[in-house]
Ligand code: HEC
């Protein structure tokens with residue numbers, strides 16, 4: 001074990017330090033305990049998926065409709081995918097163009113109104129709209145201004 005030389009000069013040999021992991025077992029246990037605690041929230045949910053939402057369609061207004069007319073303003077697939085877009089279109093045609101009526105793809109005419117059309121059939125906002133929206137965590141801000149059917153009824157009763 002001699003001193004050694006490099007371009008900077010002579011240096012003493014580095015002291016040999018024994019390679020040792022202290023308390024190897026305790027460290028291992030510590031790591032395992034840490035991992036278990038850290039991931040426990042995931043373990044509890046193992047194999048459990050959040051059930052998909054079941055929006056309730058059975059409102060008095062919908063059940064009252066003759067079976068053949070028990071449809072939405074467009075077909076279900078369209079509504080599932082595009083009701084947000086449709087509502088924005090309705091709002092624009094009412095507010096920008098003053099046109100309060102809207103005709104669907106089958107030629108049927110509807111009043112273009114969130115509270116007075118959608119919510120007249122879907123009177124159960126909490127059981128219907130909110131079911132899906134909570135699932136995907138969207139919170140449409142419409143209800144700060146537009147009344148739900150539940151609110152309309154409460155307001156009328158308070159008069
Ligand atoms: C005339 C009553 C009526 C009106 C008005 C109405 N709906 Fe519907 N809606 C229904 C019915 C009935 C269904 C179920 C249709 C089916 O299963 O064939 C439905 C289905 C839907 C669905 C799909 C639900 C699902 O299970 O996937 C959405 C979303 C929806 N409506 C939103 C709206 C919105 C938004 C409006 C206003 C723009 C509206 N509806 C207006 C009666 C109505």
Ligand code: HEC
Nearest residue numbers: 055080083084087118122128129132133136138139140141
């Ligand atoms: C079948 C499930 C379902 C039902 C029932 C449903 N929605 Fe939605 N809604 C969605 C989804 C999913 C989105 C988010 C779409 C996106 O972010 O692209 C959404 C978004 C919206 C938005 C746009 C929100 C935003 O901030 O962008 C509005 C407005 C809306 N829904 C209104 C309604 C109303 C009113 C009803 C009840 C009459 C209703 N929805 C029922 C699934 C549903």
Ligand code: HEC
Nearest residue numbers: 087088090091094112113114115116140141142144145146
């Ligand atoms: C700051 C208040 C406010 C908010 C928030 C709001 N609106 Fe409106 N909305 C209005 C007013 C005011 C009118 C005009 C009412 C009229 O002339 O009948 C209107 C009209 C509409 C109309 C046409 C008329 C009717 O009876 O429905 C639609 C459709 C509509 N809004 C959809 C929406 C949707 C969907 C949302 C949420 C994404 C929303 N609005 C959020 C204030 C608001």
